[in-house]
Amino acid sequence: MKHCLSLAFVLMVLWLGNSGYYSPLLLSLGALSVVFAVWVSHRMDVIDHESQPLHLSGHILFFYCWLVGKIILSNIDVVKRIWLGNKSISPCVARLPLSQETDMGKVIYANSITLTPGTVSMDIEGTTVLVHALTAENIAELKDGEMNRRVADLEL
Amino acid sequence: MLPELYNYWVVIVLMMIGFYIVIVQGNLIKKLIGLNIFQTSVFIFYISVGKVAGGSAPILAEGVSVYSNPLPHVLILTAIVVGIATMAVALALVVRIKNAYGTVEEEELQERDLRC
């Protein structure tokens, strides 16, 4: 129920933000649409703690701010390597441990890895994630486990 | 004068590519893809006819006085959806042919028909 309400709220924001027409007719249509969309998604059983991650603490914002910095740095690095050519890269693969408990945490971690250019998460198996990186340094950086720890901190 | 007709030529080139695929490919699915390219070229033809130089999309807005012709847009809009629906029918037919004959190559199909 909690999740349904939060979904409805998100959808409402989406409608109001997109519409730009606030006549009674369209607002009521919007309300109907929100209800209908929530109902259909409820039938499809896609509303749960995974799609509406309410339980994640507010730290997620800080995490994403940190991630943006990371992304910018690694972008510069990858762009440099693109222009330097094939000589400058040394692709490698590594299996890293996942210390997240829930699927959600694992997904956030894997997505963060992928979002950062230079590293791509290839597969999640149990408690490890297979990562492909452009250079060995990228892997070494992930191995420090800072990102891993930060994501694990998110799920309290 | 001549360069102003380039839109038609693009359309014709596309259409002929589609036509060629339909004639030459023996595979029914590929024939359908050729047909789709053909269809797309017709869509592009209509839309380019509807374009008015300096015109904007036909949605009322302030400060815009020249609009493109909405009529072709309407026709093509519906035609695309109908096109998908009919393409689905065609694909369904191909699927059934595959089921009945075990192949979707035109030549093999003809051979089997002749043998019967």
Add this chain to the structure above:
Amino acid sequence: MLIACAVAILVVMVMAIVRALLGPTIYDRILAVNLFGTKTVLLIAVIGFLFGRPDFLDIALVYALINFISIVGVLRYFEYNRSEEGGSL
């Protein structure tokens, strides 16, 4: 600026097509098509601004979503086929 940006995106799209045509493996092609799709989204947004009609953003939104769905679909098709081949072995 907008024009420069639009031209850059167009160049990228052409490059994506080149990769799609060259692409030694099927995955390279899908990657290129995905790239093409996301760049289309950007192009639509930029063009909307160029013509002074930002209404087109709805289309870009739709395209962003549809692109994702079709990539998933294509991948599923190849996974499906592979599992079939694997099963027959």
Add this chain to the structure above:
Amino acid sequence: MLANIVNLLSSACLLLGAFLIISGAVGVLRFPDFFTRMHAAGVTETLATTLILLGLMLLAGWSIISFKLLLILLFILITSPVASHALTKAALHGKLWPLVDGKNEQ
């Protein structure tokens, strides 16, 4: 004055984005195998997209248009890593092994 600064900022964003996007595409063309190309594509999909959309948002000012641009940005940022991950996973399971000239720690 303020308008000028905003314009300048948005131009800078757009140009930088355009440069990044081209670099990414060059990478896609130049890199030796599928997995490395993936990284290059990642460049265009994260920072470049963000920059271009940010530039447009600055142009649009505080309005519904900005909201829509933000939404597009969010959608792209959510879907693109998923698509990349799904793609690499499919490639990996499709018996496509990455080119490793460093050490393979598997």
Add this chain to the structure above:
Amino acid sequence: MLAGIYGLLSASFFVSMDAVDVAFTEAAVGAGVFPLLMLTALTVTGRFEQTAHRRPRAAFFLVLVTGALMILGTLDMPAFGSPDAPAHTHVAARYIQLSPTEIGIPNMVTSVLADYRAFDTLGEVVVVFTAVVGVLILLTSVDQRQRPSPANAVETMRGHMILRVVSKMLIPLILLFALYVQFHGEYGPGGGFQAGVIFAAAIILYAMLFGLAKAEAAIKPSILRLLAAFGVLLYGGVGVVSFLTGVNYLDYSRLAADPVTGRHIGILGIELGVGITVAAAMILIFYAFAGYAAGRAEAE
């Protein structure tokens, strides 16, 4: 195999071609659903070996000649974008001039689609409906003997944790967005056709990730069939109601006291009908193909 990708590309190509139009939305939509259908069909027919081309030389010659003749024909055509081409000088001018006052909605494409040319559109909707009936007849009649309990029909994506979680977030958003497009067709690009396809795309995504069986349990095909018919009936019904108010079929001016409001209501009604039919039709077509593919895989 390559062909599927080509379909995707050519659709994208079309999108980039005519960057100025509302048909655009439609193309984007076509770019999504068409390759999906193609691929599901390919799953059934299998990858194919290339047979030798049949007389490509002759075909090429024929194509070349036809193309050359057509190019010759274009020499008399009006120049690209010229405002006084015959296409722009008859009804179109009237639509553009009068639709703002007569219909009172900003999007002229919608006003032409749903009001001036409502008959055409009714025809198109009926065609879509008929196509669905055709597909269902072709593909589900075999199913009775072949179709397995579709429990493990499409399981391949089960292991995709990331895809699953993110799609769960996205699907409701796509659904709402489809409805947004549906109801804002009068103001911006959009309307029943696009909305229907987007809605269907969301359901198709769900079916691909969680399996056909779950999708069919959530959105029942029997209900969809009713809905597809209901959409057409709604469209026709609006026409009949306007008929009863003493004006022509599908002339909405008397649906309310004020003709402009009346037209507004009429357009909303028929757009809803279009949306329902198209969404139901696309989902049904996908179900039919996917179900057939699953049935065949099982039979083998």
